[in-house]
Amino acid sequence: MILVVASFTFFLVRMMPGNPIEAKYEQLIMSGYTPDQAMSAVRVMYGFIPKQPLFQQFVTYLWQILHLNLGQSISYEGTPVMKIILGAAPWTIILVLTGTLASFVVGVLAGVIAAIRRNKVSGNLITVSGSLLHGIPQFVMGLFLAYVFTTIWAVFPYGAPYDASLTPGFNWPYIGSLAWHAILPVATYALSSYGGWLLTMKSSVISVLGDDFILAAEVRGIKPSIRMRYIAQNAMLPLFTILALSIGFMFGGSIFIEDIFDYPGLGNMLTNAISYKDYPLMSGAFLLITVAIIAANIATDFLYSIVDPRIRR
Amino acid sequence: MNAELQLIDAQTAVQVRGLNVVYETTQGDIPAVQNVNLDIRKGQITGIIGESGSGKSTLVMAMMNAVAKPGRVASGSIEVSGVGDMMKLSTEQQRRARSTELGLVFQAAQNSLNPLRRIGHQVLDLGRSHGVKDLRALLRKAKDLLERLGLDADRVLTAYQHELSGGMRQRVGIMFALVLDAKVVILDEATTALDMLSQASVLQIVRELHEERGLTTILITHDMGVVGDLADRVVVMYAGCIVEEGVTQEVLTSPKHPYTRGLIRAIPRISGDIDKAVPLSGSPPDMNTYKQPGCLFADRCPLAAPECQQSRPPLLEVETGRHVACFRVNDHA
Ligand SMILES: Nc1ncnc2c1ncn2[C@@H]1O[C@H](COP(=O)(O)OP(=O)(O)OP(=O)(O)O)[C@@H](O)[C@H]1O
Numbered sequence: 094m095i096l097v098v099a100s101f102t103f104f105l106v107r108m109m110p111g112n113p114i115e116a117k118y119e120q121l122i123m124s125g126y127t128p129d130q131a132m133s134a135v136r137v138m139y140g141f142i143p144k145q146p147l148f149q150q151f152v153t154y155l156w157q158i159l160h161l162n163l164g165q166s167i168s169y170e171g172t173p174v175m176k177i178i179l180g181a182a183p184w185t186i187i188l189v190l191t192g193t194l195a196s197f198v199v200g201v202l203a204g205v206i207a208a209i210r211r212n213k214v215s216g217n218l219i220t221v222s223g224s225l226l227h228g229i230p231q232f233v234m235g236l237f238l239a240y241v242f243t244t245i246w247a248v249f250p251y252g253a254p255y256d257a258s259l260t261p262g263f264n265w266p267y268i269g270s271l272a273w274h275a276i277l278p279v280a281t282y283a284l285s286s287y288g289g290w291l292l293t294m295k296s297s298v299i300s301v302l303g304d305d306f307i308l309a310a311e312v313r314g315i316k317p318s319i320r321m322r323y324i325a326q327n328a329m330l331p332l333f334t335i336l337a338l339s340i341g342f343m344f345g346g347s348i349f350i351e352d353i354f355d356y357p358g359l360g361n362m363l364t365n366a367i368s369y370k371d372y373p374l375m376s377g378a379f380l381l382i383t384v385a386i387i388a389a390n391i392a393t394d395f396l397y398s399i400v401d402p403r404i405r406r
Numbered sequence: 407m408n409a410e411l412q413l414i415d416a417q418t419a420v421q422v423r424g425l426n427v428v429y430e431t432t433q434g435d436i437p438a439v440q441n442v443n444l445d446i447r448k449g450q451i452t453g454i455i456g457e458s459g460s461g462k463s464t465l466v467m468a469m470m471n472a473v474a475k476p477g478r479v480a481s482g483s484i485e486v487s488g489v490g491d492m493m494k495l496s497t498e499q500q501r502r503a504r505s506t507e508l509g510l511v512f513q514a515a516q517n518s519l520n521p522l523r524r525i526g527h528q529v530l531d532l533g534r535s536h537g538v539k540d541l542r543a544l545l546r547k548a549k550d551l552l553e554r555l556g557l558d559a560d561r562v563l564t565a566y567q568h569e570l571s572g573g574m575r576q577r578v579g580i581m582f583a584l585v586l587d588a589k590v591v592i593l594d595e596a597t598t599a600l601d602m603l604s605q606a607s608v609l610q611i612v613r614e615l616h617e618e619r620g621l622t623t624i625l626i627t628h629d630m631g632v633v634g635d636l637a638d639r640v641v642v643m644y645a646g647c648i649v650e651e652g653v654t655q656e657v658l659t660s661p662k663h664p665y666t667r668g669l670i671r672a673i674p675r676i677s678g679d680i681d682k683a684v685p686l687s688g689s690p691p692d693m694n695t696y697k698q699p700g701c702l703f704a705d706r707c708p709l710a711a712p713e714c715q716q717s718r719p720p721l722l723e724v725e726t727g728r729h730v731a732c733f734r735v736n737d738h739a
């Protein structure tokens with residue numbers, strides 16, 4: 094899978110209109126480089142030599158990737174792509190994970206309540222809250238939150254992940270400022286996925302409630318708290334599968350959300366890379382996102398095999 | 407009858423009065439149990455027989471006040487000796503009576519376990535739910551029971567449900583019903599997943615435990631042979647009503663309700679000769695049957711008289727300890 098994406102980005106970059114590699118090569122020649130110097134400069138930048146046969150270029154490129162060398166960025170003159178990505182990734186990962194976790198916990202709990210009170214007004218209100226939020230696209234939610242809480246009613250800061258007057262480091266004002274600045278983007282992730290968790294959990298709980306073993310637990314006089322645990326455990330199973338998909342989806346959403354909140358994560362980096370035609374950075378980012386999604390899938394499978402004895406070996 | 411004024415007598419373990427259970431469906435309410443009055447006698451094995459859909463499972467679920475939605479107990483009382491009226495107890499009191507006073511192995515016993523938890527842990531959950539102090543002793547009891555039921559107890563207790571066969575699961579279900587020393591034990595087709603030999607041996611063990619512990623046992627089965635071998639008394643149900651009740655030998659050898667007679671004649675093992683087996687004529691009760699005012703069996707009854715179409719025959723004591731619901735109980739050849 095990673096190989097496929099690596100190959101895909103390689104050929105994508107090769108087929109870009111105007112061939113950025115040749116263009117760069119020519120640009121270097123014109124600015125006084127000898128062909129040799131130009132070639133090695135380009136090689137350092139993209140990870141392969143443009144004048145070689147395509148196949149050999151491809152092999153070199155893959156070889157470099159294996160050594161975690163993604164070439165050098167164009168827009169950030171000469172900075173290794175890897176370094177830029179590693180600088181941006183934590184921001185996105187923290188936002189996405191916090192948002193997913195928050196919405197997962199709240200959505201699952203609300204889903205259980207909505208299922209159990211499904212014939213009562215309170216349960217229906219919860220379900221409606223889920224359906225409504227579920228229907229709002231991520232970027233609309235982001236724009237809405239940004240507009241309401243930074244423009245109309247300026248309670249939360251806008252732009253920049255922390256207060257510029259503070260020194261980054263392990264001190265409370267700095268961490269507090271980080272958290273404060275992260276609230277809106279995290280809330281956007283959380284609110285836009287909350288409805289999905291809620292609705293899935295609700296229907297899952299309803300189906301588990303009809304299972305014979307829950308009736309059996311009732312007939313045996315199992316305590317309500319333990320019975321609740323039986324229900325929740327079993328109802329959560331299908332959600333783990335969606336968790337992986339959802340994390341991938343959230344990474345995709347970071348393109349809009351980080352743009353809206355001007356947050357220096359992967360999404361923002363990718364937007365910039367696209368507007369500056371920074372192909373090495375782009376292909377690096379694609380690769381990384383793929384790797385992240387695959388990692389999330391593997392983690393989910395692993396998690397699943399822990400919680401469900403039926404698929405354990 | 408007024409349940410408050412009634413004192414349950416010393417011979418009775420469960421006294422059911424005026425019980426009606428309906429399932430609310432889109433096609434209308436199904437009266438799955440109608441006007442049932444029944445005394446389950448202490449220390450005896452009571453068999454409940456009747457066609458599929460006659461309300462046997464619903465009746466025993468109602469005895470624990472655990473009828474599953476969309477069903478609901480419309481009226482009636484269930485006095486359980488030493489517990490009180492299940493219909494009037496608080497939810498918590500009802501919960502505490504389950505497993506400790508009334509143990510039920512219900513029909514879907516094969517799926518009665520949490521698939522994500524080892525059997526042993528579920529025994530502990532049961533113990534914790536009922537305030538058992540010595541959980542080790544409880545596990546030992548579970549182990550003894552499983553071994554008596556012919557299972558490898560250590561393996562079963564550390565297993566998950568999916569690692570056990572259907573028959574093993576049913577026996578685990580029986581263990582759960584007995585492990586907290588319930589005095590009344592209800593087995594709803596608890597041995598259907600077993601082969602003939604295992605079934606015989608499990609039922610044998612049930613009978614031994616019944617005698618050792620002085621239990622009151624209710625046995626639902628479609629197997630007349632089992633009823634004949636094990637049950638002291640038998641209850642015959644048809645379309646949610648009890649049509650006949652009495653000492654097993656008497657009911658099986660001289661059935662008084664035309665339905666009981668038909669049921670017994672339909673089974674070669676009891677009547678002796680396969681050539682003499684006569685299937686019941688007519689079709690089982692449906693929604694329309696329930697709506698008519700007369701005897702529910704009238705349409706299929708060889709003895710039906712005009713009065714049978716007009717009103718329901720009540721369950722009356724025709725001899726000591728023998729109840730029959732039929733207008734023509736004395737009219738058959
Ligand atoms: N969940 C349900 N929803 C609607 N109707 C139901 C439900 N459960 C049972 N019934 C109806 O109630 C009646 C009695 O069912 P019950 O399960 O008590 O029969 P039974 O005598 O135990 O049959 P079997 O021998 O097949 O187990 C049947 O007419 C059945 O259709």
Ligand SMILES: [Mg+2]
Binds near residue numbers: 462463464513594
């Ligand atoms: Mg049944």
